[in-house]
Amino acid sequence: MPRAIAVLNAGSSSLKFSIYRDEAGADLAAIVRGQLDGLYGRSRFQAKNAAGRPIASHEWKEGVNLGHDGAIKHLLNWLEGGALPDLPLAAVGHRVVHGALKYFSPMRVNAEVIRKLEDLIPLAPLHQPHNLIAIHVLNQEFPGVPQVACFDTAFHRTQPEEAQRLAIPERYHQKGVRRYGFHGLSYEYITSRLPEMGLNSARVIVAHLGNGCSLCAIKDGRSAATTMGFSPLDGPPMGTRCGSIDPGVLLYLMEHEKLEAKAIEHLLYHESGLLAVSGISSDMRTLLASDDARAAEAISLFVYRVGREIGSLAAALGGVDAIIFTGGIGEHATSVRARIVEGASWLGLALDRDANDAGGPKISQPGPVSAWVVPTDEEIVIARHTRDLIDRG
Numbered sequence: 001m002p003r004a005i006a007v008l009n010a011g012s013s014s015l016k017f018s019i020y021r022d023e024a025g026a027d028l029a030a031i032v033r034g035q036l037d038g039l040y041g042r043s044r045f046q047a048k049n050a051a052g053r054p055i056a057s058h059e060w061k062e063g064v065n066l067g068h069d070g071a072i073k074h075l076l077n078w079l080e081g082g083a084l085p086d087l088p089l090a091a092v093g094h095r096v097v098h099g100a101l102k103y104f105s106p107m108r109v110n111a112e113v114i115r116k117l118e119d120l121i122p123l124a125p126l127h128q129p130h131n132l133i134a135i136h137v138l139n140q141e142f143p144g145v146p147q148v149a150c151f152d153t154a155f156h157r158t159q160p161e162e163a164q165r166l167a168i169p170e171r172y173h174q175k176g177v178r179r180y181g182f183h184g185l186s187y188e189y190i191t192s193r194l195p196e197m198g199l200n201s202a203r204v205i206v207a208h209l210g211n212g213c214s215l216c217a218i219k220d221g222r223s224a225a226t227t228m229g230f231s232p233l234d235g236p237p238m239g240t241r242c243g244s245i246d247p248g249v250l251l252y253l254m255e256h257e258k259l260e261a262k263a264i265e266h267l268l269y270h271e272s273g274l275l276a277v278s279g280i281s282s283d284m285r286t287l288l289a290s291d292d293a294r295a296a297e298a299i300s301l302f303v304y305r306v307g308r309e310i311g312s313l314a315a316a317l318g319g320v321d322a323i324i325f326t327g328g329i330g331e332h333a334t335s336v337r338a339r340i341v342e343g344a345s346w347l348g349l350a351l352d353r354d355a356n357d358a359g360g361p362k363i364s365q366p367g368p369v370s371a372w373v374v375p376t377d378e379e380i381v382i383a384r385h386t387r388d389l390i391d392r393g
Helices: 067-083 111-119 128-141 154-158 184-197 247-255 261-270 273-278 284-289 293-317 327-332 334-343 353-357 378-391
Strands: 003-010 014-022 029-037 044-049 054-059 089-096 147-151 203-209 213-219 222-226 322-326 370-373
Touching: 003 067, 003 128, 003 378, 014 067, 014 378, 029 067, 029 378, 044 067, 054 067, 067 128, 089 128, 089 378, 111 128, 128 147, 147 378, 154 184, 154 222, 184 203, 184 213, 184 222, 184 322, 184 378, 203 293, 203 327, 213 293, 222 293, 247 261, 273 284, 273 293, 284 293, 284 327, 284 334, 293 334, 322 327, 322 334, 327 334, 334 353, 334 370
Parallel strands: 003 089, 089 147, 203 322, 322 370
Antiparallel strands: 003 014, 014 029, 029 044, 044 054, 203 213, 213 222
16 A cells, blocks of 8 residues: 655754655555755744656744744644545654664664663754754654654764874773764765766765765775764854864953854854854855855855865875765756866866756866766655655554
8 A cells, every 4th residue: 555654854943744655566655755844943834746846835923932842843744634545644754863872773763762772862962952853753653653763973984983083082082082974864865876987996985065064985885084073063164153163262262262162063063164254144046146255255265164175085095996976066056066176176076167057967177087967865865764664664
């Protein structure tokens, strides 16, 4: 009997969702996609069908604090109101940011798993609580529906120990203070696409560039190194996150600016990155459309830092055969891609301008290293894991 599998991806102020039709003998087929954003400001709801046509939308008044629990309840009410005709909800899959060392494969959610995931909140305080809210609300509203947690950190567990180790005393390392890496579900999807590009055994650098940014070195389909570490702050500068920063800066802010931990956390996560450098916006689209010199400075810094990370990951791989761009900036910011590829010409990479302007998929000229644009799809990865796990019982 055909059934529905739902996927929820709870961000810091948004909730993305996808609904898939699951039928024996057929691939999972997305029938509805959408999101609720501005959950702590001006909240908006949008849903589209499989063809990408809008089928529902709603915008709340300014000042309505919908929050994650309100967003999930609105979504469930909408689904129960007829969005899933004749398709029983078989399971719900969740993106969970942190699995630490406890979880490196998808897990069926139960009370014990929830308790352990709550213990990991200090490792991802701005993300993990929202992931867990979605699970709690579903437990209340649909207590009999299986839920599956899929972890953003899991893909990177294949990295060698030296790639995960921080140079700190062993007592902290044993308590979990180490490099984890994130965006793993995105990298898992891109890795699944490598064979069709003839890159399944290649040395590949994937650049997931969006409001949050990281790069990953993949060798033989496995994560070898990545730019994010203990937290989602490391690597190139992001929309509002600082990227890599000298720890001495934090000591200076504490001692001389008298900033406490919460103030530093807010500074690093919400006041830094492209927003801080430009003074205009955290959105690359806005910066690219601006003629303000500060916007140009922020874009140049971003391109420069991504280029440095490519060099580092190429060294970790012992060479590179391909670079793949994904994420909002990676998929859509044509001029940013061009500058990054041109900056990597030392690798033997040459940009095909017409192909890049057309969005790829291959955007490089023939040579020893190729460049590609591949839209990511974290939700289908979660849906597949969810289906496989509940089918195995």
